[in-house]
Amino acid sequence: MALISPTRKYLQLLSALILLLHSLYGCKSLPHKKLHLTIDQALASEGNNNYFQGVFIYDPQKKDTLYQHNSQKYFTPASNTKIFTLFASLKTLPNNIPALKYVVLGDTLYMEGTGDPTLLHHYYNDSTALKFAAGYPNIALHLNNFQETKFGPGWAWDDYDRNYSPERSGLPLYGNTLSVYQTDTIVASPSFFSPKIISQKQATRRALTENLFYVAPNRKDTLEIPFLVDSLVIQNLLEKALHKKLSLVPKMPASEKRTIYSIPSDSLYTRMMYESDNFIAEQLLILASSTLSDTLSSAKARNHVLDTYLKEMPQSPRWVDGSGLSRYNLFSPESIVFVLNKMYQEIPQERLLGYFPIGGISGTLKDSYPGKNSPYIYAKSGSLGNNYCLSGYLLTNSGKTLIFSFMNNHFKKSSKEVKEQMQEIFEWLRDNY
Secondary structure, eight states: OOOOOHHHHHHHHHHHHHHHHHHHHHHHHHHHHHHHHHHHHHHTSGGGTTSEEEEEEEETTTTEEEEEESTTSOBOOGGGHHHHHHHHHHHHOOSEEEEEEEEEETTEEEEEOOOOTTBTOTTTOBOHHHHHHTTOSEEEEEOTTBOSOSSOTTOOGGGTTSTTOOOOOSSOOGGGEEEEEESSSEEEESGGGGGGEEESOOSSSBOSSSOOEEEOTTOOSOEEEEOOOOHHHHHHHHHHHHTSOOEEESSOOSSOOEEEEEEEHHHHHHHHHHHTOHHHHHHHHHHHHHTTOSSBOHHHHHHHHHHHTOTTOSSOOBOOOSSSOOTTOBBOHHHHHHHHHHHHHHSOHHHHHHTSOBTTTSGGGTTSSOOSSSOOEEEEEEEETTEEEEEEEEEOTTSOEEEEEEEEESOOSOHHHHHHHHHHHHHHHHHHO
């Protein structure tokens, strides 16, 4: 019987191990190869040559990157920015919204805003703070804790009279917008502005530098127009709502402040995500800052979240507002998926998916990405001129949950064509992974 030399035996074992590893990794790579080939071919089509695309697809169960294309590069995210605002809010805000901070000295209530956007808001119509304040004979209002600009950096100046671009403030009232509709007469909320409404057709809805509003005659739908916010306007609106006079003070008393709370925080998160509500997004970051210090500053909240919870994010973003109205925002697909994955790991899936518009069913995705028998896309869209992004969660027919970010910048064709290409890729993933 021939003996096998130690060297030969070692080589045989090594060869067997190599074959085993090749078999294991080869089996694993086959679906990846097909996935890569399918998406590569879709992205390489002729119509995509003249704009910028970034894609990152991740399997959170396997902790496996399934596909990446320009995923480390920076894109203008538009309303995908609200994903970061949602994460920041979940990390910093309590179960109910802080409505007001206050100190009581004798028979005087000293109060200041927290950024709560729901007070007398046309949708929420919350009156928690008013009911509380109504119980005091003397009210002193402090407004100097708000240390932000009215508009975010990089916002388009000519959006000032559009309902998606109200001013930010420390004590918002009525969503900082005038709501107008017509019956036999013009009906306005708040009625304080009724004398400032002119019935005539104008290219603009409000004068640039004053609260003078233009409404076309016989307009039947409800029109929401941002109003200019200043301390006098806030004082007048509150006095009318409370039916009593109040005074403005330069600072709060030195005593410890207390907080009252209004509606469930989740109700703001859902509306922000479903309706892509820019005002709520901006105010949520201001609210978040109210839990960190006495100063209301969106920047303070953003920096805290980046430094505390997102230190390991692969590409640090340029994050300048809460809504994504600014073209100064810069996020990579990998960074967006990083945040989506953190939420996926920390929040029960039913609750998490409930924050996101559902393809073919609800919110901004009601008319996009429908499922065959059940929905499969739960995601946040982001649209600015020549840009369209979508990031969120994809449920496959095999029961997997994938996390994705698909970003398109600087295209000149219609966003409908961009969405159609994306839908083909999403449906392939749903049916084949």
